[in-house]
Amino acid sequence: MNAEERIAALERRIARLENRGPLMGAFTMKPAATNTVVDELRVERLCSGTAADGIGVGLPFMVEDASGNVDEAGNIDVVLTTAAHATQAAEMRFGVLGNTRLALKSGYQVYGFVPLLAPLTSTSWDGDAYSTAAKTLIDLSAVFSAPAGIKAALFRIVCRDSGSAASTSNLGVMLSPNDTASNGPVHCRVDGLPNDVLGEENAVVPCDANGDVYYQLTASGASTLDVWLQIWGYWI
Structure with missing residues (x-):
């Protein structure tokens, strides 16, 4: 043959x-x-x-x-x-x-990226007003209904502060896989912008071993920082 x-x-x-x-x-x-x-x-x-x-x-x-x-x-x-x-x-x-x-x-x-046609959202992060807050855990499964144990998430971060114009500090939102102060891969800042002008960042945020992230907030005053968080995809 x-x-x-x-x-x-x-x-x-x-x-x-x-x-x-x-x-x-x-x-x-x-x-x-x-x-x-x-x-x-x-x-x-x-x-x-x-x-x-x-x-x-x-x-x-x-x-x-x-x-x-x-x-x-x-x-x-x-x-x-x-x-x-x-x-x-x-x-x-x-x-x-x-x-x-x-x-x-x-x-x-087996790892892979799961893109989403509509974002995962939370009623706790849809424009709610916040004050300055130290690193705090967000349980992505409980708060955003993300699958447990994801490796990273693609976040859209939007924020504004009513006292941003006069501020010279790092006003805004930081997301991170750890609870170390002022340590994180993404920081959406609005200091120096006109009051209540929106700042926006889109970034991949690594998760901790449980598939969760931490946030740190810096506001100009009490409940002056409005924050929106959305997840547009995640890594499994």
């Missing part, structure tokens, strides 16, 4: 695989006739009673020796780690055959 015939045969096998439905079946690649080793590539659904047992999609790599013994030499799996279909709780796992058993060598969390 020449190269073109092998390609045609492989295409026919792939076509039969596609007709069986998504993620089902197998196709086999066999080298020269003098070589009895067969490499088999197969994509499977992983199903079980509980997610911890492995619900997901797996790609096992099968090998067959000269005696016809077939073993799984390695695998790449994407497995849910919770009962719900929560993609933020999926793991990508790589395994290789070692000491007659399949050993999990690495485990990786």
Whole structure:
């Protein structure tokens, strides 16, 4: 069988695989006739009673020796780690055959950005008036209904202060993944602007280990700082 015939045969096998439905079946690649080793590539659904047992999609790599013994030499799996279909709780796992058993060598969390067509908002941050406040935690799940444990959030920050014109201090809103004073990646400032003129910042804010952020506010007086916060996307 020449190269073109092998390609045609492989295409026919792939076509039969596609007709069986998504993620089902197998196709086999066999080298020269003098070589009895067969490499088999197969994509499977992983199903079980509980997610911890492995619900997901797996790609096992099968090998067959000269005696016809077939073993799984390695695998790449994407497995849910919770009962719900929560993609933020999926793991990508790589395994290789070692000491007659399949050993999990690495485990990786799957990360990705989730853009939103409409922002996550909160009635606590839709123009409410604030005074100066030290670093304070915002539980993004409870306050903005964001998924628990997100890695970062894309924030739109808008604020204004009725005494901004005469101020020379850092009036505005700081967001941060930590509770260290005056430490954060984004600071929406309005000091020096005409009174009640809006300032705006759009920034990615890293979250702490629980998927939450901290805010720090500096106002010119009591309840003079109006603040709007929106989340337009997040990383899982």
